[in-house]
Amino acid sequence: MPSSQTLDQPVSCLAMTTGMARCDESAWRAFHAEYFNWLYAQALLRAPNDGDAAEIVQLTCLRAVRHVKPFECDSEFKNWLRCLMRCVIVDHTRQINRRSLLMEKFTLWQELRNDHSAERRLDNHEAIQGMLAFLPPEDADLIQLKYVEGWSTKELAERGQTTTKAIESKLGRLRKKLKNELSHQQERTAQ
Known part of the structure; x- marks a missing residue:
């Protein structure tokens, strides 16, 4: 397409599509000006x-x-554009359906996982409460304040007049002790 041609002049379909195939910017501008509204309506x-x-x-x-x-x-070009659009719509619809199906499966998986993890947490919570009874009272209080009531290590250090380290x-040693006791309890219940 000659560069002196402006968008005001009608462009033949052959000249425009040939220019588009050569990546001529003015041909693409002519395509957009002439076909965008038609494509949008389609x-x-x-x-x-x-x-x-x-x-x-x-x-x-x-x-x-x-x-x-x-x-x-022009009619051949429009038919080709319709064909492209049909393919895009089919692909777009498939993609939406896949996303929808994937989201349904993910949501179901999350619900099942949360139900099981909630049961496990409840079982573990009851087991931990039982194990806390075997700990010395000051250690049980420390675990209770940190992990049940959500105190920070800084608050616990101030309360115990010691350092956060x-x-x-101490919390690390107690967690290890509780973890070992929990695994022993689970082994005993499995037998």
């Missing part, structure tokens, strides 16, 4: 939802960029 007619029309037009234009070839007449070290 997308509104064919799209599953009106909100998807803009995305479908954009995806159709992207496919046109990749696969454009010279067309002799000492509290963290």
